[in-house]
Amino acid sequence: MIEVKNLKKGFGDKLVIKGVDATMQAGKCNLIIGSSGSGKTVFMKCLVGLFEPDEGEILYSGQDLVTMTDEQRKETRKQIGMLFQGSALFDSLTVEQNVMFPLDMFTKDSYQDKLKRVNEVLDRVNLKDANKKFPAEISGGMKKRVGIARAIVLNPKYLFCDEPNSGLDPQTSLVIDQLIKELTTEYNITTVINTHDMNSVMEIGDNIIYMYQGEKEWEGNNKEIIFNKNEKLNSFIFASEFLKDAKDMRMLEVKGKIDNDRNMDELLNSDEDVLNS
Amino acid sequence: MKLFTETGRYLLMLKGMVSKPENGKMYWKEFMHQCSDIGIGSLGIVVIISFFMGAVSAVQTAYQLVSPIIPKSTIAQIVRDTVILEFAPTLVCIVLAGVVGSKIASELGNMRVSEQIDALEIMGINSKAYLVMPKILAALLVIPMLVVVSAGLGILGGRIAGTASGILSATDYTKGLLQNFTPYNVFFAMAKSYTFAFFISSIPAYYGYNVSGGALEIGRASTKSVVVSCVLILMADYVLSALLL
Numbered sequence: 001m002i003e004v005k006n007l008k009k010g011f012g013d014k015l016v017i018k019g020v021d022a023t024m025q026a027g028k029c030n031l032i033i034g035s036s037g038s039g040k041t042v043f044m045k046c047l048v049g050l051f052e053p054d055e056g057e058i059l060y061s062g063q064d065l066v067t068m069t070d071e072q073r074k075e076t077r078k079q080i081g082m083l084f085q086g087s088a089l090f091d092s093l094t095v096e097q098n099v100m101f102p103l104d105m106f107t108k109d110s111y112q113d114k115l116k117r118v119n120e121v122l123d124r125v126n127l128k129d130a131n132k133k134f135p136a137e138i139s140g141g142m143k144k145r146v147g148i149a150r151a152i153v154l155n156p157k158y159l160f161c162d163e164p165n166s167g168l169d170p171q172t173s174l175v176i177d178q179l180i181k182e183l184t185t186e187y188n189i190t191t192v193i194n195t196h197d198m199n200s201v202m203e204i205g206d207n208i209i210y211m212y213q214g215e216k217e218w219e220g221n222n223k224e225i226i227f228n229k230n231e232k233l234n235s236f237i238f239a240s241e242f243l244k245d246a247k248d249m250r251m252l253e254v255k256g257k258i259d260n261d262r263n264m265d266e267l268l269n270s271d272e273d274v275l276n277s
Numbered sequence: 278m279k280l281f282t283e284t285g286r287y288l289l290m291l292k293g294m295v296s297k298p299e300n301g302k303m304y305w306k307e308f309m310h311q312c313s314d315i316g317i318g319s320l321g322i323v324v325i326i327s328f329f330m331g332a333v334s335a336v337q338t339a340y341q342l343v344s345p346i347i348p349k350s351t352i353a354q355i356v357r358d359t360v361i362l363e364f365a366p367t368l369v370c371i372v373l374a375g376v377v378g379s380k381i382a383s384e385l386g387n388m389r390v391s392e393q394i395d396a397l398e399i400m401g402i403n404s405k406a407y408l409v410m411p412k413i414l415a416a417l418l419v420i421p422m423l424v425v426v427s428a429g430l431g432i433l434g435g436r437i438a439g440t441a442s443g444i445l446s447a448t449d450y451t452k453g454l455l456q457n458f459t460p461y462n463v464f465f466a467m468a469k470s471y472t473f474a475f476f477i478s479s480i481p482a483y484y485g486y487n488v489s490g491g492a493l494e495i496g497r498a499s500t501k502s503v504v505v506s507c508v509l510i511l512m513a514d515y516v517l518s519a520l521l522l
Contacts, residue, residue, distance in 0.1 A: 048399055074299075077401035088392040102400055105300050160399075 001026045002047065002158065002190055007056035009039075009046050016042045018214040019056070026157075027188040029181055029204045031195055034211035035236055041162065043211065044194045048080060048160055049073060060158070078106060081151030083161040087143040089135040089150070095122070096131040099149045106154065121149040125179060141172035145179070152183060159189045165197040173197060177204050198237060201225065210236070226250055287483045294405035294413075304411060311415035315478075319376050319423060326372055327427035330364050331356060331434030339444040349445040353435065353453025358462060360431035366466045367514050369427045370473035373420060374506040378481040381412055382502040385485030386495035394486070409482045416478035417471060424470040465521050472517065473510050480506045 002024040009017040016039045024030040024047075032040045045051040047058055049065055058065040060076050068076065089098050096118055103114045122131065125145040130138060138146070144164060151159055161180060165173035177197075181204045184191040193200065201208060205222035210233045218233045228234065238246075298304040338355045385408060388394050397404040436450045445453075481502035488498045 050395055050398060070296075074401040077399060080399055080401075082396065082399045084392045084396060086391055088396040090393055090396075091387075091391075105303055105400065105402060 001061065002192070003057070003059040004047070005057040005059070007043070007046060007058065008054045009042055009051060010054055016214050017046065017053070020211070020214075020216045022209055022216060022219070023207075024190050024192050025207055026190045027185055028191070028206035029184050030190070030192045030207045030209070031201060031205045032192065032209050032211060033195060033201060033236070034217075036196075038211045039214040040194050040211050044160060044162060044192065047192065048082060049077065078154065079157040081154070081156035081159045083144065083147045083151050083159070083164055085163045085166055087135070087140075087147040089143060089146055091135055093134075094131065095127070095133050095135070095138065095146050098135070098146055099153055102150065102154050117153060118149075121153050122146075124152075124183075125149045126175075140167050141169075141176065144168065144172075144176055148176075148179060148183070152187070152189075155187065157189060159184065159191045161191065161193045161195075163195055163197075164193060165195065165200060170199065173199060174203070180204065201237070212236075286487065287479075290405055290409065290483055290486060291479065294403070294410040296403045296406050298406065299402055304407065307407065308411040308415055311411045312419050314380075315377050315412075315415050316419035316423065318380075319373055320426075322372060322376055323369055323423050323427050324430060326369060327365065327430035328434035330368060330427075331360055331431030331436075332438030334359055334364065334431070335435035335439040335444065336442065339439070348453075349449045350453030350456060352439065352445055353450040354456050356435035356439075357432055357454050357458070360435070361428050361462045361466050363514075365424050365428035365431055366469040366473065367510065369424055370420065370470065370477060370510055371507055373423070374473075374477050374510060375503050377416065377420075378477055378503045378506050379499045380481075381478060382481035382485035382499040383495055385409075385482060386488035386498050389486060389488045390491060390495060405486070409479075409486060412482055413475065413478045416474045420474035420477065421467055421470040424466060428466065465517070468521060469514065469517055472513050476506050476509045476513065480509065 004020060004022045004024075007017055007020045008015065020043060032043060034040045042051060046053045047065075049058075053066060056066070060079075063072070063076070065073065065076060089095075090101065093101065096115075099118045099121060100114050103109060103117060107114070109117075119131075122128070125148050127142060127145045127149065130142060130146075135143060135146070159180070164176050164180060168176065177200050180191060180193065183189060193204075195201065202222050202225075205225065208218075208220055208222065208225055209216055210218040210230070212232050218228060218230045220228065225233070225237065334356045335352060338352050338359075342352060342355075385394075388408070394404045394408070397407060432454065436447065439445045439450055440447050481499070484498040484502035484505075485495075488494050
């Protein structure tokens with residue numbers, strides 16, 4: 001579990017994170033959402049220690065990351081896995097070498113043991129026959145999966161994903177989302193995901209934090225978000241007509257007025273009163 | 278003011294790279310990789326430049342020594358001293374500042390922009406120690422070696438050019454090489470090459486490591502690092518000459 005207390009971070013005169021409190025729960029997908037410039041990337045970079053916060057506490061299992069010594073911080077970071085937006089794979093290394101890198105650096109296992117572990121995690125992310133390929137030779141979705149494999153190879157307690165679906169088609173996005181969700185529950189990882197993807201929000205959002213201009217505006221889960229009354233959040237999530245319709249359809253479905261097989265026809269024929277009822 | 282800020286950040290980077298390696302074997306592997314990259318990767322250009330540098334030096338010295346009183350062997354003596362004192366350490370290091378420096382800056386810049394450096398930090402690896410230190414140590418090891426090779430090839434180039442164009446005989450050239458040889462000159466060349474090697478590796482590493490932005494900024498950092506390295510090499514050349522000669 002990660003607890004964030006009164007986190008503040010600014011650059012020059014501008015305060016980007018204005019005192020955020022949050023709790024990232026273990027075994028759950030904790031999503032940070034918000035429009036561009038709302039401070040979610042800075043927030044995540046503070047959480048992993050890439051930015052030093054100006055004020056506040058970031059507690060990893062009760063230990064404050066901000067006041068840790070360099071050695072303690074190194075040890076904590078060994079428990080963190082991170083999937084970057086662009087995957088951040090090492091260009092000069094093959095897929096196998098990329099995934100093996102953390103094992104090479106932090107374990108004294110034999111090459112055979114390391115290779116076995118690498119194949120295990122590559123298999124877990126459904127990546128086969130790609131061991132000897134270089135990052136430039138594989139697709140975006142495969143790169144993300146290699147990134148996930150590298151992030152989980154040391155069995156981390158915390159997994160951070162920065163926009164895991166950016167640049168991916170909807171189908172591949174869904175696969176990546178499901179994979180993250182499965183790994184989170186399977187290994188009881190505290191997963192923190194920074195995303196714009198509403199599909200992810202609805203599919204895997206166990207705990208959702210909506211950030212608006214550097215502040216936590218709303219917190220809840222993927223069931224509560226549909227019925228939320230926060231105007232800023234609603235205008236962010238249901239920005240397009242299509243999504244508004246989808247929301248209405250989902251509300252009707254949840255309220256039991258229609259079932260899954262008939263919902264589209266009902267929605268198209270329904271009037272405002274039905275939708276608002 | 279900006280100069281002080283940049284110098285301070287540069288010194289902080291150097292301080293930050295001194296830490297206990299997470300895994301000595303991996304650091305050694307990276308060090309050897311850099312030795313090969315900097316040393317073997319630059320050998321071709323060093324060989325070509327050094328050979329012609331010596332050849333041109335021999336021909337131009339002969340052109341200027343028109344007095345019949347001066348023995349022909351003096352040409353070899355002048356070529357030897359010019360190559361050892363100046364051409365091999367300074368000229369070769371300026372070329373290496375372009376070849377090696379731009380490579381280091383663009384490699385680290387690309388790693389920064391594509392978040393590979395952040396990935397190392399997240400893993401709990403001191404990225405300055407793992408990426409910058411092996412480059413500097415490798416440069417300090419192989420660049421003086423390249424300078425020695427360069428000096429040898431420069432003298433050989435002078436001999437081949439001198440004899441081929443009939444300026445002086447091989448015997449005169451050999452005689453000239455052995456006249457009034459001062460071993461201190463070699464020490465001076467080595468002192469210069471170690472100093473320049475440090476600039477060639479650490480300045481581009483600083484600019485590359487601190488790139489922010491995209492491809493354009495990587496290019497700018499690469500160019501800036503080469504310019505700054507060359508200026509510092511020439512300034513240090515003067516300072517070392519004034520102090521040590």
